[in-house]
Amino acid sequence: MKLFPNHAAFLVTISLLAACSPAVTITSRSTGQQGTGTLENTAFGNSGKANLTIGDEQYTGTWMAVRDTGVLGFSGDAGNGNAILRSNKGSHMTCQFRYSMKTYNALGTCTKDEKETFDLQATLT
Template sequence: MKKIGVICLAALMAACTTVNVTLIEQQTGLVGKGTADAGANSGTMKIALADKTFEGPWTVMRTTGGETYYHSEQGHVGGTAFGSSGRLTSDSASGTGVANLSAGDGATMRCEFKYSMVGLRISGLGVCRDREDKLYDLQISN
């Protein structure tokens, strides 16, 4: 039973390591897709848009507290474990973030976004601007 719980927790944590990112150019509707690794408060974002791939660091600042914890309990009698249980507890969190992305040809893009996390669900909205002053809507979800 304990082994199954550990496997389930590992699978759950692995599923939350990346979030999907969609970029939509506001005037033409050109769509780019990518991912951002869901680290604690920073990581790497990567977006393929037309013939370029933008990649770079992102970071966020939480404006309200929120954490996810795994609580494990086990009883012992005479040094022998006789039962265990576990539960996942989550709080909500939200905040603002910035991503500074660049492509291999020197093109750059700066994104500002807000995000919300409820339990293990992450969503966010923002705006990106490239070096040519084109604006893009940014959507983040898992």
């Protein structure tokens, strides 16, 4: 069973990556109000669930990122992302961001109800 240590290391790595969800912080440009949340499934895909909480409002939805074209058939490390969210109070929010598939960091903006703009930062914690 020489392969067992390699399999164990692989399973530990997969388990750690599966637990990694970048922490999202958003800040309103007009009021300074902050919110927090997560982007799920960043370790294994280019899309997943997104969750944000701003005050007593909870937003849920999905995010998706499209990688930049790389060289010689390899995809790039970074790309552009989008999230579409709806709150428990009927508000909606759309976010656009630049996303690194390698470091799981993102920078961008979100717009709430087509009126209020938020700055978005996401990083692996």
